[in-house]
Amino acid sequence: MRLLIVGGLCLGLAACATSDPIVDQGQPQAQRVQADQATIDAALQSVKSKLKNPDEAKFSGVYATEVPGSSGGPVVCGLVDIKTRHGYTGDLRFASSDNVTVIEDKKAGGRTALNNDVIRKLCSVAGS
Incomplete structure (x- = not known):
């Protein structure tokens, strides 16, 4: 019986450890x-266009990347500190390219x- 329980746990953990198709964490x-x-x-202007207080945004650590094999141009990455009515949020990551701009959200x-x-x-x- 113990062997069956241990075997079941191992199979369950192996299934959870499979690679995410969107992001390979390794x-x-x-x-x-x-x-x-x-x-x-x-790219920075595109990030600002998504904010309620664009003139208050503080950028840092800005750099560009390319994903090997992609046909798009560079992606601009970095951190943005966004001002809200409660003060600044702290650094949030962002990625911006010709096609899309996304800003990190702390919600789950x-x-x-x-x-x-x-x-x-x-x-x-x-x-990094």
Whole structure:
């Protein structure tokens, strides 16, 4: 009986440990690249366009990446500190490209989790 319970637990853990199809947590997905200032400015403007107080946004740690094998241009990643009526949120990660801009959300589940996974995939580089 013990063997059956232990075997069942091992199978359950193995199923939970499978790789997420959106984000492979084991290896960085992107490589750092150089981006021109116009690309970076456009990305920061896109992030600001999603905010209620865009003029109060504070950016830091901005860099560009590309995902090997992708046909899109560079993705601009970094941190943004957003001002709310309660003060600043603290640094939130963001990713912005020609097609999409996503900002990290500290809530759990649903679309929030997907957005956070997208940021992780597009912005995780070796040595970060």
